[in-house]
Amino acid sequence: MNLLIKNGHIIDPSQGIDGKGDLVIENNRIKEISLAQKGRRNAEGKLSWLQGFRTIDASGLHVLPGLIDIHTHMREPGFEYKETIKTGTMAAVKGGFTSVCTMPNTNPVNDNSSVTDFIIRKAIQEGECTVYPIGAITKGQRGEELAEMGIMYAEGCVAFSDDGRPVMSSLVMRRALEYSRAFNVPIISHCEDLNLSEGGVMNEGLLSVTLGLRGVPPEAEEAMVGRDIALAGLAKGRLHIAHVSTAGSVRLIREAKARGIQVTAETCPHYFSITEKEVEGYNTNAKVNPPLRRQEDVDALKEGLKDGTIDVIATDHAPHHRDEKLREFDQAPSGISGIETAIGISLRLVEHGVLTLAQLVEKMAKNPAVILGLDKGSLKPGADADITILDLNKEYGVDPGKFVSKGKNTPFEGWMLKGMPVITICKGRVHE
Amino acid sequence: MKLSSKDLLGIKDLSKDEIMLVLDTASGFKDVLRRDIKKVPALRGKTAVNLFFEPSTRTKTSFELAEKRLSLDVVNFAVTTSSVVKGESIIDTALNVQALGAEFMVIRHPSSGVPHLVSTHIHASVINAGDGINEHPTQALLDAFTMKEKTGRLEGLIVAIVGDVLHSRVAKSDCYLLTKFGAEVRLIGPPTLVPLEMQSVGVRVFHDMEEGLRDTDVVMMLRIQMERQGRGFFPSTLEYARYWGLTTERLSMAKKDAIVMHPGPMNRGVEIVSEIADSPRSVILEQVTNGLAVRMAVLYLLAGMKE
Numbered sequence: 006m007n008l009l010i011k012n013g014h015i016i017d018p019s020q021g022i023d024g025k026g027d028l029v030i031e032n033n034r035i036k037e038i039s040l041a042q043k044g045r046r047n048a049e050g051k052l053s054w055l056q057g058f059r060t061i062d063a064s065g066l067h068v069l070p071g072l073i074d075i076h077t078h079m080r081e082p083g084f085e086y087k088e089t090i091k092t093g094t095m096a097a098v099k100g101g102f103t104s105v106c107t108m109p110n111t112n113p114v115n116d117n118s119s120v121t122d123f124i125i126r127k128a129i130q131e132g133e134c135t136v137y138p139i140g141a142i143t144k145g146q147r148g149e150e151l152a153e154m155g156i157m158y159a160e161g162c163v164a165f166s167d168d169g170r171p172v173m174s175s176l177v178m179r180r181a182l183e184y185s186r187a188f189n190v191p192i193i194s195h196c197e198d199l200n201l202s203e204g205g206v207m208n209e210g211l212l213s214v215t216l217g218l219r220g221v222p223p224e225a226e227e228a229m230v231g232r233d234i235a236l237a238g239l240a241k242g243r244l245h246i247a248h249v250s251t252a253g254s255v256r257l258i259r260e261a262k263a264r265g266i267q268v269t270a271e272t273c274p275h276y277f278s279i280t281e282k283e284v285e286g287y288n289t290n291a292k293v294n295p296p297l298r299r300q301e302d303v304d305a306l307k308e309g310l311k312d313g314t315i316d317v318i319a320t321d322h323a324p325h326h327r328d329e330k331l332r333e334f335d336q337a338p339s340g341i342s343g344i345e346t347a348i349g350i351s352l353r354l355v356e357h358g359v360l361t362l363a364q365l366v367e368k369m370a371k372n373p374a375v376i377l378g379l380d381k382g383s384l385k386p387g388a389d390a391d392i393t394i395l396d397l398n399k400e401y402g403v404d405p406g407k408f409v410s411k412g413k414n415t416p417f418e419g420w421m422l423k424g425m426p427v428i429t430i431c432k433g434r435v436h437e
Numbered sequence: 438m439k440l441s442s443k444d445l446l447g448i449k450d451l452s453k454d455e456i457m458l459v460l461d462t463a464s465g466f467k468d469v470l471r472r473d474i475k476k477v478p479a480l481r482g483k484t485a486v487n488l489f490f491e492p493s494t495r496t497k498t499s500f501e502l503a504e505k506r507l508s509l510d511v512v513n514f515a516v517t518t519s520s521v522v523k524g525e526s527i528i529d530t531a532l533n534v535q536a537l538g539a540e541f542m543v544i545r546h547p548s549s550g551v552p553h554l555v556s557t558h559i560h561a562s563v564i565n566a567g568d569g570i571n572e573h574p575t576q577a578l579l580d581a582f583t584m585k586e587k588t589g590r591l592e593g594l595i596v597a598i599v600g601d602v603l604h605s606r607v608a609k610s611d612c613y614l615l616t617k618f619g620a621e622v623r624l625i626g627p628p629t630l631v632p633l634e635m636q637s638v639g640v641r642v643f644h645d646m647e648e649g650l651r652d653t654d655v656v657m658m659l660r661i662q663m664e665r666q667g668r669g670f671f672p673s674t675l676e677y678a679r680y681w682g683l684t685t686e687r688l689s690m691a692k693k694d695a696i697v698m699h700p701g702p703m704n705r706g707v708e709i710v711s712e713i714a715d716s717p718r719s720v721i722l723e724q725v726t727n728g729l730a731v732r733m734a735v736l737y738l739l740a741g742m743k744e
Contacts, residue, residue, distance in 0.1 A: 211634040215449075217549035217571025217606065287550030332526055333548035335569070 006433035013063025019383035033433030071103025071391030073373040076319035083112025094133040096410035101426030103391035116141035116152040166193035182242030196229035223251035250295040252305030271317035274350040294339035324412020342412030349422030394428040447572035448613040462734035481508040485541035503732035577610030591618035600659030625649035650690040
């Protein structure tokens with residue numbers, strides 16, 4: 006596909022671009038960007054060979070490198086009733102994402118290269134955007150023996166994680182952080198001390214006592230963030246901390262970065278936007294792991310995003326079937342279907358002055374690519390034509406009935422958001 | 438006056454006036470229970486279903502008798518033989534029971550919030566007979582009824598609740614009720630079993646039992662669940678009893694006419710010694726009798742609410 010996107014406001018932190026201009030795509034790759042300057046004509050006028058290119062008028066719109074979600078659950082293989090690679094990537098594209106990284110807690114677990122291969126093939130056949138598998142750290146995510154990381158890496162895994170089932174053995178985690186250095190891939194840690202969080206279904210505090218629900222103290226996360234930082238220092242490995250939810254974790258990561266530990270971190274829209282109060286009325290759509298916390302945690306996460314302690318905004322898109330959520334709070338599965346609301350909610354950070362739009366693009370495109378070593382997240386010439394075009398003025402209400410994802414489980418139902426992806430281009434293919 | 442909701446889900450949601458209405462109505466039913474013929478035709482032709490998803494003897498029996506005294510048709514839904522073990526969802530179970538024509542659903546469930554979940558899906562009245570570690574509202578109402586009957590008041594009363602507050606839905610409902618009426622509530626127990634968060638609902642926390650019992654009007658002992666032993670909450674029942682068991686010496690710290698309560702079932706020799714349990718100061722069996730009157734009042738008032 007050859008394409009000219011003209012008159013858009015182009016933001017590409019990887020090249021320090023933030024201004025009006027035109028973007029040329031040839032053979033599904035970025036050909037060039039020409040920024041509008043006084044006394045100089047734009048690409049369309051300058052280049053006669055653009056005749057015959059499809060033209061998208063992006064006047065009044067923002068043109069960004071395609072967003073990358075470092076943390077999703079596409080649920081396939083094994084849980085196709087919750088989501089499939091097809092529906093999940095359709096939802097991703099609607100949410101402005103051109104690449105998603107899918108966690109290994111499928112059935113069977115992505116702990117060997119056949120499952121990795123299945124996911125990659127399925128994504129090529131049916132996926133609407135690029136899918137990067139994340140392999141399991143340990144066989145069966147049991148936390149005991151290392152999975153064949155090297156073979157899975159060769160097959161296409163871009164990182165390793167036992168997401169949802171933290172590696173409780175410090176020794177196994179040390180080995181994982183050491184061994185993964187051979188392939189220069191990060192270990193993504195779901196930080197939760199299972200002994201401390203046992204039986205917990207929401208944040209621990211007055212509200213959990215009031216609702217009679219068992220709590221997970223913030224310290225269950227922080228104890229493991231502290232441990233994993235120590236182990237990353239010992240093993241000299243690359244640690245990426247998933248879905249940071251507490252003020253204490255932000256402090257620990259900030260301090261570790263200052264000491265030069267190779268640690269990066271992500272948080273999710275729900276952790277910096279809403280609190281444990283959403284659980285009131287036993288709302289299972291607000292049940293998520295780690296649990297929604299308090300206002301002081303929300304504030305600390307925003308501060309961490311602002312000062313760069315938190316590198317990435319991920320969705321932790323965790324679709325579930327309606328029937329699974331429509332049950333006893335302590336029996337319902339954890340997770341939020343978040344891939345279609347992530348950008349709209351994250352743009353509130355820009356509106357409230359926490360981040361500039363360019364910083365938001367760093368956290369949702371550039372940084373995930375850098376952390377995973379992907380040739381993505383940039384509009385530099387030669388890169389895949391992965392582009393997200395945003396209309397920052399478009400206002401809309403969140404209606405889970407209109408989600409493309411099979412998972413309608415969101416605590417944001419009825420929220421009014423401003424700013425929506427109007428066109429998502431994946432490797433030159435235009436989704437409008 | 439009427440109740441404001443079709444359901445009784447918890448004490449949290451009730452106003453003082455609603456609680457007083459239940460207690461006053463229960464007095465009337467207590468008179469009925471003293472008669473030779475203890476049955477009234479108040480709710481004849483209506484149906485109550487008791488859905489107990491957790492083992493229970495006294496609460497279930499109490500509800501069943503209360504229902505029968507009001508001439509309700511009563512069905513006990515036995516969970517172990519039901520479709521629940523076949524994987525039916527709680528909402529489907531409730532809808533099926535409603536389709537059979539039940540006007541009242543009395544629910545006990547190990548998960549907190551289940552009566553709330555069910556109540557939003559059905560139009561029958563839901564009565565919470567204990568949900569998880571959340572609330573047990575009829576127990577708190579019968580406790581308040583008993584305290585008021587014995588001491589003549591709730592306001593200004595000093596009530597000590599001793600034991601496993603953390604896992605006790607009774608203690609929580611009692612706290613909500615008593616603080617609404619201006620009673621002073623003291624929670625006493627080991628730090629592992631008394632959540633400090635409760636202080637923000639206006640109660641005081643003590644770990645020293647003698648200190649906590651000083652000048653109390655009511656001493657409410659909670660059952661120590663044997664299954665907590667070995668799970669790290671306390672080292673042994675022997676040690677527990679030594680520090681937080683109610684003995685005659687400890688009870689002497691309370692007011693001379695203080696009453697002793699227990700929601701049952703008791704572990705004699707652990708949280709309470711027999712000398713006290715069987716003494717005139719113990720109102721434990723009267724709590725059981727009052728429970729019947731209070732549950733009749735709740736059913737009766739909820740029926741009126743829907744007319």
